[in-house]
Every structure is written in C-alpha cells, then in structure tokens.
Amino acid sequence: MKNKIYNYLIQSIFLMLIIGTSSCLTGNLEDIPEFNDAEITDVKFDFRYKDANSNWVDGEPIVKVVRLNVEKDVNVSEGIIEVTLSLPAPDASFTNEIRRQVSLTNLVGKFNISTAATIEPLNDAPTLGIPGDFSSGRRYRVIAADGTTTKEWTIKVNPLPEINAFEGYYQESGTLVRIGNAPDELDAEIYLQTIDSKTCRAQAGKSVFNNSGILYQIQVNADNTVTIKSDPNSVVEIFPQGGVTSTYDPATKTFDLHYHYRNGERLFDTKLVLIE
Incomplete structure (x- = not known):
C-alpha cells in the first residue's frame, strides 16, 4: 500500500513538473509576426x-x-x-x-x-x-x-529548345593543312549543337587551335549530302571546299566534312563519328 501511495506521489510531482516546464517554455516567447506577403x-x-x-x-x-x-x-x-x-x-x-x-x-x-x-x-x-x-x-x-x-x-x-537527331559528342579525326606546314592530325571530341531540325553548330580545329570562336554550321540534306557554312558568330568566315562533297552516313552516324577558311590557307578534311 505504501508503495502504491509513493508511486502515485512521484507520478503527480512528475506531471506537475512537465506542466510547469511547458508553461515556462511558452510563456515568454515573442509572437511570430503574421506576414502578409504572398509572392x-x-x-x-x-x-x-x-x-x-x-x-x-x-x-x-x-x-x-x-x-x-x-x-x-x-x-x-x-x-x-x-x-x-x-x-x-x-x-x-x-x-x-x-x-x-x-x-x-x-x-x-x-x-x-x-x-x-x-x-x-x-x-x-x-x-x-x-x-x-x-x-x-x-x-x-x-x-x-x-x-x-x-x-x-x-x-x-516557353517551348523547350529543339534537340535534333544529330546533336551530341563526336570524335573528330582527319587533317588540317596550313600552307607551308606539315598536315596537323585532328583528334578531339566535338560537340554538335542543334540550330534547327537539320542543322548543327560545331567548333573547327579544336585539337589544334582550341579557339571557341572558329565556328561553322552543317546542314544535312535529304540525300545525306551536307551543306557547310560559316556560323554568324564565327571570328572567321568558313566556306565549303570546291570540287568535293561533304556527306553524312546515317548507318554509322559519321560526318565526312571538307571546308576551309582564309582563302584555302586553312584546309580541313575531317570525319566526325558519334560517340554516344
């Protein structure tokens, strides 16, 4: 009987402590402002x-x-x-x-x-x-x-930007011929960026010059020939080589490109093979 009374007293004291502590915790707190911003x-x-x-x-x-x-x-x-x-x-x-x-x-x-x-x-x-x-x-x-x-x-x-069938990372190989110098071997990962459903933008001579301002565009035609032209933001004007056709092979996802700038002083014959 004494144990029951003792346990009851302990529980009562414990409960009073909890109530008193809660009152102390909440009694002196500042009111949180009710903001009226709805942005x-x-x-x-x-x-x-x-x-x-x-x-x-x-x-x-x-x-x-x-x-x-x-x-x-x-x-x-x-x-x-x-x-x-x-x-x-x-x-x-x-x-x-x-x-x-x-x-x-x-x-x-x-x-x-x-x-x-x-x-x-x-x-x-x-x-x-x-x-x-x-x-x-x-x-x-x-x-x-x-x-x-x-x-x-x-x-x-707004509508999402288009990603055409040609965009992606390509492994570049081939040669860059500079008049009066031995041919440079091209070896770099080139990213083709979508311009529209048939056209991409690329950087020329990345492994040799690494100049992000030398830019050209490639447009894949219905017969898989490729039209090459200078990008409007390019620091030099790029032209297709005369007498040779640039092409795209959809089976191997490979571009075979021929272009130049500086009146043929920079002559590119390059292949781009899709990596991914």
Missing part, C-alpha cells in the same frame, strides 16, 4: 528519369533528377512569371536519348514563396514536386502567413 520569389524545374545503368539492390533502375536551366521574366504587379528553359549538356547517364524525352508535359515544378506562406494549384495546374504538364499557362494561389492575404500567379513556360 513567388523563384521557380525551378526538374526532370526525373530512370537510369538503366544504375540499379537498386532489388534490380529496379535508380531514378535520377536533372535540374533544368531557368531564365525568367517576373511581372510582380500582374503576378505573371514567364520561364525559358534549357537543358544541361548530355553525360554518361543523361544521354541525348534521355534528353529528347524531356517535354513540357513531364516537368517537376518547385517554387520558392514568401516566408511562412502556402501555395495551392488552381484548376488543372500540376501539384508541385511531382511530374506535371506545364505545356500551357498554369495558375497558383499563394496564401500569406496571415491566412488572409492571397495572390494568384500565372506560370508560363
């Missing part, structure tokens, strides 16, 4: 994909996340954010094949909003944090920390 301060977009070369212990592919590059135009007064996205360069996992799967219909949106505010999608806007369709303007409502102030925002995502 979207930043927008981010990800793309998720399954990496066939990396598996969990159960054999399932690992889901990887790629952060897209974002340029945005924010109109705070109108509550409109216009977004232009670009894709990171390919790598061993995020290959061009995977890059071509990125579309406005499978993006993951993540927004930064005002302190202690909340956000909710309106109409058919995607839920943030999971893949959704941003192919048209989407509206969201931000509720400020005061629980009363709200603001509706429209997110407009």
Whole structure:
C-alpha cells in the first residue's frame, strides 16, 4: 500500500513538473509576426528519369533528377512569371536519348514563396514536386502567413529548345593543312549543337587551335549530302571546299566534312563519328 501511495506521489510531482516546464517554455516567447506577403520569389524545374545503368539492390533502375536551366521574366504587379528553359549538356547517364524525352508535359515544378506562406494549384495546374504538364499557362494561389492575404500567379513556360537527331559528342579525326606546314592530325571530341531540325553548330580545329570562336554550321540534306557554312558568330568566315562533297552516313552516324577558311590557307578534311 505504501508503495502504491509513493508511486502515485512521484507520478503527480512528475506531471506537475512537465506542466510547469511547458508553461515556462511558452510563456515568454515573442509572437511570430503574421506576414502578409504572398509572392513567388523563384521557380525551378526538374526532370526525373530512370537510369538503366544504375540499379537498386532489388534490380529496379535508380531514378535520377536533372535540374533544368531557368531564365525568367517576373511581372510582380500582374503576378505573371514567364520561364525559358534549357537543358544541361548530355553525360554518361543523361544521354541525348534521355534528353529528347524531356517535354513540357513531364516537368517537376518547385517554387520558392514568401516566408511562412502556402501555395495551392488552381484548376488543372500540376501539384508541385511531382511530374506535371506545364505545356500551357498554369495558375497558383499563394496564401500569406496571415491566412488572409492571397495572390494568384500565372506560370508560363516557353517551348523547350529543339534537340535534333544529330546533336551530341563526336570524335573528330582527319587533317588540317596550313600552307607551308606539315598536315596537323585532328583528334578531339566535338560537340554538335542543334540550330534547327537539320542543322548543327560545331567548333573547327579544336585539337589544334582550341579557339571557341572558329565556328561553322552543317546542314544535312535529304540525300545525306551536307551543306557547310560559316556560323554568324564565327571570328572567321568558313566556306565549303570546291570540287568535293561533304556527306553524312546515317548507318554509322559519321560526318565526312571538307571546308576551309582564309582563302584555302586553312584546309580541313575531317570525319566526325558519334560517340554516344
């Protein structure tokens, strides 16, 4: 009986200590201000994909996340954010094949909003944090920390840049002939960047000059001949060689290119073979 009374007293004292301590913890705290800001301060977009070369212990592919590059135009007064996205360069996992799967219909949106505010999608806007369709303007409502102030925002995502069938990393070989010198052997990884569905931009003589301003464009024609011309941003003007045809072999994904600049003083005969 004495033990029961003793245990009861101990439990009662312990309970009183908890209540007293809680009162002390909350009694002197300052009130948190109720902010009335309801802004979207930043927008981010990800793309998720399954990496066939990396598996969990159960054999399932690992889901990887790629952060897209974002340029945005924010109109705070109108509550409109216009977004232009670009894709990171390919790598061993995020290959061009995977890059071509990125579309406005499978993006993951993540927004930064005002302190202690909340956000909710309106109409058919995607839920943030999971893949959704941003192919048209989407509206969201931000509720400020005061629980009363709200603001509706429209997110407009511009069409994604095109990635044509030729874009990617190529191994360059061949020769560069400079008048009065022995031929230089070309040996470098060259990246072909999409201009349009049939045209890419490339850097000339990377392994010899490594001058990123020497640029040319290659357009693949219907008969797999290739038209070569100078890129508008090139520091020199590049021309196709006369009397020889540049070609593309779709079976081996190989370019056989012949061009020059400085009136033939820099003469290129080169092959580009797709690496990935």
